[in-house]
Amino acid sequence: QSALTQPASVSGSPGQSITISCTGTSSDVGGYNYVSWYQQHPGKAPKLMIYEVSNRPSGVSNRFSGSKSGNTASLTISGLQAEDEADYYCSSYTSSRWVFGGGTKLTVL
Protein backbone atom coordinates (compact mmCIF):
# COMPACT_ATOMS: atom_id res chain seq x y z
CA GLN A 1 0.00 0.00 0.00
CA SER A 2 1.53 3.33 -1.06
CA ALA A 3 1.86 6.09 1.48
CA LEU A 4 -0.40 9.10 1.30
CA THR A 5 1.19 12.17 -0.29
CA GLN A 6 2.02 15.17 1.86
CA PRO A 7 4.25 18.18 1.16
CA ALA A 8 7.66 17.70 2.69
CA SER A 9 7.59 21.08 4.40
CA VAL A 10 5.45 24.12 5.06
CA SER A 11 6.19 27.28 6.96
CA GLY A 12 4.41 30.27 8.40
CA SER A 13 4.87 33.19 10.74
CA PRO A 14 3.34 33.41 14.21
CA GLY A 15 -0.32 34.31 14.01
CA GLN A 16 -0.71 33.17 10.42
CA SER A 17 -2.65 30.15 9.17
CA ILE A 18 -1.21 27.22 7.24
CA THR A 19 -2.77 24.21 5.54
CA ILE A 20 -1.18 20.81 5.02
CA SER A 21 -2.64 18.58 2.34
CA CYS A 22 -2.81 14.80 2.29
CA THR A 23 -3.62 13.17 -1.03
CA GLY A 24 -4.66 9.57 -1.42
CA THR A 25 -7.02 7.62 -3.60
CA SER A 26 -10.63 6.55 -3.67
CA SER A 27 -9.51 3.40 -1.83
CA ASP A 28 -8.33 5.27 1.23
CA VAL A 29 -8.86 9.01 1.84
CA GLY A 30 -11.69 9.29 -0.66
CA GLY A 31 -13.40 6.11 0.40
CA TYR A 32 -13.60 6.48 4.15
CA ASN A 33 -14.17 9.24 6.68
CA TYR A 34 -11.40 7.77 8.80
CA VAL A 35 -8.68 10.34 8.23
CA SER A 36 -6.54 11.30 11.21
CA TRP A 37 -3.77 13.81 11.78
CA TYR A 38 -0.85 13.44 14.18
CA GLN A 39 1.67 15.91 15.55
CA GLN A 40 5.14 14.70 16.43
CA HIS A 41 7.80 16.75 18.18
CA PRO A 42 11.42 15.56 17.92
CA GLY A 43 12.11 12.54 20.06
CA LYS A 44 8.48 12.24 21.13
CA ALA A 45 5.62 9.92 20.30
CA PRO A 46 2.97 11.17 17.87
CA LYS A 47 -0.11 12.86 19.29
CA LEU A 48 -3.58 12.60 17.79
CA MET A 49 -4.81 16.04 16.69
CA ILE A 50 -7.75 15.28 14.38
CA TYR A 51 -9.77 12.11 13.82
CA GLU A 52 -12.56 11.13 11.44
CA VAL A 53 -11.60 14.00 9.12
CA SER A 54 -12.62 16.92 11.30
CA ASN A 55 -13.06 15.89 14.94
CA ARG A 56 -10.74 17.15 17.66
CA PRO A 57 -9.93 15.01 20.69
CA SER A 58 -10.51 16.56 24.07
CA GLY A 59 -7.67 18.90 24.96
CA VAL A 60 -6.60 19.74 21.41
CA SER A 61 -6.73 23.43 20.60
CA ASN A 62 -9.52 24.63 18.32
CA ARG A 63 -6.79 26.29 16.24
CA PHE A 64 -6.48 22.87 14.60
CA SER A 65 -9.12 21.86 12.08
CA GLY A 66 -9.51 19.21 9.42
CA SER A 67 -11.46 18.78 6.22
CA LYS A 68 -11.68 16.56 3.17
CA SER A 69 -12.60 16.98 -0.46
CA GLY A 70 -12.53 13.96 -2.71
CA ASN A 71 -9.24 12.12 -2.30
CA THR A 72 -7.50 14.97 -0.47
CA ALA A 73 -7.68 15.75 3.22
CA SER A 74 -6.36 18.92 4.79
CA LEU A 75 -5.16 20.07 8.19
CA THR A 76 -5.38 23.79 8.92
CA ILE A 77 -3.62 25.42 11.83
CA SER A 78 -4.71 28.96 12.55
CA GLY A 79 -2.99 31.51 14.76
CA LEU A 80 0.36 29.75 14.42
CA GLN A 81 2.40 29.49 17.60
CA ALA A 82 6.01 28.54 18.15
CA GLU A 83 5.01 25.28 19.81
CA ASP A 84 3.21 24.18 16.65
CA GLU A 85 6.59 23.60 15.01
CA ALA A 86 6.68 19.84 14.54
CA ASP A 87 6.18 17.05 12.03
CA TYR A 88 2.61 16.30 11.00
CA TYR A 89 1.35 13.02 9.60
CA CYS A 90 -1.99 12.13 8.08
CA SER A 91 -3.41 8.64 8.20
CA SER A 92 -6.33 6.91 6.55
CA TYR A 93 -8.10 3.62 6.96
CA THR A 94 -8.12 1.37 3.90
CA SER A 95 -9.12 -2.25 3.46
CA SER A 96 -8.51 -3.49 7.00
CA ARG A 97 -5.30 -1.55 7.45
CA TRP A 98 -3.98 1.94 8.09
CA VAL A 99 -1.80 3.95 5.76
CA PHE A 100 0.23 7.02 6.71
CA GLY A 101 1.43 10.02 4.79
CA GLY A 102 5.12 10.69 4.44
CA GLY A 103 4.97 13.56 6.92
CA THR A 104 5.23 17.36 6.70
CA LYS A 105 7.72 19.43 8.65
CA LEU A 106 6.11 22.64 9.86
CA THR A 107 8.48 25.51 10.53
CA VAL A 108 7.26 28.55 12.43
CA LEU A 109 9.37 31.44 11.19
Add this chain to the structure above:
Amino acid sequence: EVQLVESGGGLVQPGRSLRLSCTASGFTFGDYAMSWVRQAPGKGLEWVGFIRSKAYGGTTEYAASVKGRFTISRDDSKSIAYLQMNSLKTEDTAVYYCTRDWGPVDYWGQGTLVTVSS
Protein backbone atom coordinates in the same frame (compact mmCIF):
# COMPACT_ATOMS: atom_id res chain seq x y z
CA GLU B 1 -4.86 7.97 32.52
CA VAL B 2 -4.17 5.79 29.51
CA GLN B 3 -0.62 4.46 29.49
CA LEU B 4 1.13 2.19 27.03
CA VAL B 5 4.63 0.98 27.85
CA GLU B 6 6.68 -0.94 25.31
CA SER B 7 9.59 -3.17 26.20
CA GLY B 8 11.83 -5.75 24.59
CA GLY B 9 13.70 -3.67 22.06
CA GLY B 10 17.41 -3.88 21.49
CA LEU B 11 20.16 -4.93 19.11
CA VAL B 12 19.59 -8.13 17.16
CA GLN B 13 21.36 -9.78 14.24
CA PRO B 14 19.70 -10.17 10.86
CA GLY B 15 17.68 -13.35 10.62
CA ARG B 16 17.08 -13.56 14.36
CA SER B 17 13.89 -13.02 16.34
CA LEU B 18 12.70 -10.54 18.94
CA ARG B 19 9.47 -10.15 20.89
CA LEU B 20 8.15 -6.77 21.95
CA SER B 21 5.63 -6.32 24.72
CA CYS B 22 3.17 -3.51 25.34
CA THR B 23 1.73 -3.20 28.82
CA ALA B 24 -1.45 -1.15 28.97
CA SER B 25 -3.21 0.57 31.84
CA GLY B 26 -5.90 3.17 32.41
CA PHE B 27 -8.55 1.60 30.17
CA THR B 28 -10.36 -1.68 29.60
CA PHE B 29 -7.72 -3.33 27.42
CA GLY B 30 -9.94 -6.10 26.13
CA ASP B 31 -12.39 -3.64 24.59
CA TYR B 32 -9.87 -2.21 22.12
CA ALA B 33 -7.92 -3.21 19.08
CA MET B 34 -4.19 -2.60 19.38
CA SER B 35 -1.91 -1.51 16.58
CA TRP B 36 1.85 -1.43 16.18
CA VAL B 37 3.42 1.42 14.22
CA ARG B 38 7.12 1.84 13.49
CA GLN B 39 9.39 4.69 12.52
CA ALA B 40 12.78 4.11 10.96
CA PRO B 41 15.48 6.61 12.00
CA GLY B 42 14.76 9.97 10.39
CA LYS B 43 11.80 8.55 8.47
CA GLY B 44 8.03 8.67 8.63
CA LEU B 45 5.47 6.47 10.32
CA GLU B 46 4.67 3.01 9.00
CA TRP B 47 1.73 0.94 10.20
CA VAL B 48 2.88 -2.60 11.04
CA GLY B 49 -0.32 -4.36 11.97
CA PHE B 50 -3.14 -4.67 14.45
CA ILE B 51 -5.10 -7.15 16.48
CA ARG B 52 -8.82 -6.74 16.93
CA SER B 53 -10.55 -7.11 20.25
CA LYS B 54 -12.05 -10.51 21.13
CA ALA B 55 -15.48 -9.02 20.46
CA TYR B 56 -14.40 -8.72 16.83
CA GLY B 57 -12.76 -12.09 16.70
CA GLY B 58 -9.29 -11.13 17.91
CA THR B 59 -8.07 -11.41 14.34
CA THR B 60 -4.98 -9.74 12.95
CA GLU B 61 -3.94 -7.73 9.89
CA TYR B 62 -0.41 -6.90 8.76
CA ALA B 63 1.42 -4.61 6.41
CA ALA B 64 2.77 -6.34 3.34
CA SER B 65 6.34 -5.58 4.45
CA VAL B 66 6.04 -7.75 7.56
CA LYS B 67 3.35 -10.28 6.70
CA GLY B 68 4.55 -13.81 7.29
CA ARG B 69 7.41 -12.66 9.55
CA PHE B 70 5.65 -10.69 12.31
CA THR B 71 2.84 -11.90 14.57
CA ILE B 72 0.70 -9.81 16.90
CA SER B 73 -1.01 -11.40 19.87
CA ARG B 74 -2.68 -10.28 23.07
CA ASP B 75 -3.26 -11.40 26.62
CA ASP B 76 -6.33 -9.57 27.87
CA SER B 77 -5.94 -11.02 31.37
CA LYS B 78 -2.61 -9.19 31.68
CA SER B 79 -3.45 -6.18 29.46
CA ILE B 80 -0.45 -6.91 27.26
CA ALA B 81 -0.05 -6.88 23.50
CA TYR B 82 2.87 -8.60 21.83
CA LEU B 83 4.74 -8.22 18.58
CA GLN B 84 6.73 -11.30 17.66
CA MET B 85 9.27 -10.44 14.99
CA ASN B 86 11.00 -13.28 13.13
CA SER B 87 13.50 -13.33 10.28
CA LEU B 88 14.47 -9.76 11.03
CA LYS B 89 16.04 -7.65 8.32
CA THR B 90 18.19 -4.55 8.55
CA GLU B 91 15.27 -2.55 7.14
CA ASP B 92 13.22 -3.46 10.22
CA THR B 93 15.41 -1.13 12.27
CA ALA B 94 13.02 1.40 13.80
CA VAL B 95 11.33 2.71 16.90
CA TYR B 96 8.28 0.53 17.43
CA TYR B 97 5.21 2.15 18.95
CA CYS B 98 2.33 0.35 20.58
CA THR B 99 -0.95 2.16 20.05
CA ARG B 100 -4.56 1.91 21.12
CA ASP B 101 -6.79 1.58 18.08
CA TRP B 102 -10.50 2.29 18.15
CA GLY B 103 -10.37 3.62 14.59
CA PRO B 104 -8.43 6.04 14.91
CA VAL B 105 -5.23 5.21 16.65
CA ASP B 106 -5.40 7.55 19.62
CA TYR B 107 -2.89 6.78 22.38
CA TRP B 108 0.75 5.93 21.72
CA GLY B 109 3.46 4.46 23.90
CA GLN B 110 6.88 6.06 24.13
CA GLY B 111 8.33 3.55 21.69
CA THR B 112 11.12 1.00 21.87
CA LEU B 113 14.10 0.95 19.52
CA VAL B 114 14.87 -2.17 17.57
CA THR B 115 18.21 -2.22 15.77
CA VAL B 116 18.89 -5.03 13.32
CA SER B 117 22.58 -5.20 12.55
CA SER B 118 25.42 -7.67 12.40
